[in-house]
Amino acid sequence: MRQAARVFGALADPTRREILQILKRGERSAGEIASRFPVSAPSISRHLAILKAADLVLERREGNRIFYRLVPERLAHALGDFLSAVCPTQIVRRLRKGTNP
Amino acid sequence: MRQAARVFGALADPTRREILQILKRGERSAGEIASRFPVSAPSISRHLAILKAADLVLERREGNRIFYRLVPERLAHALGDFLSAVCPTQIVRRLRKGTNP
DNA sequence: ACATTATTTAGCTAATGTGTTAAATAGTTA
């Protein structure tokens, strides 16, 4: 599977999008993340695996726990590339300037 | 359903992402779009309905045919908003400057 | 009115995705 497809697949689920937002504030263990959602730990574990397969997060084991952290460049790059492939240059330029009307 | 969710749901499918790329070059009728893919017209029709529900395209009837056109601002806005919500300011700024490393 | 072309809607099937619980794996501590 193309990697861009993996990114868009990963972003399709609302729980995974929320996980990314949580990770914006810094590294979190799988358990810390799971405690934020009304779903089971195995379910969150699989969401994390999908985010990892899309290279949107990295994992690091510390003792018992596994910490996840965001790879923001990866997300920015994937979305930016797609935007460039679909939106006329003028619109992308407007976004880059932050003058999104 | 929140509109952002509809956008990410729409972008999850590779055929729909390709349709958006085709529409970057200008308005196209449903039939013209369908002829580009190895899937049936009804299938493409539903993909177009999903893109329309996400406000990523607009439709216009002209006689027999229905023409679709991209709403690039909508896509740029949705992706830009999410990027701002997830990526540290510094990364978004880098993307805006086009110095994506 | 009838036939033709373009497109969508309906109904069905097969594949995929998400959730659950139970069991397995990894590391820590007594």
Added chain:
DNA sequence: TAACTATTTAACACATTAGCTAAATAATGT
């Protein structure tokens, strides 16, 4: 080694999704 905690993997159920064919809708032309 046994017990405990954190997390993942396995196996299964249920919902969603994308594809197909057939039928319906819309506009045009004869």
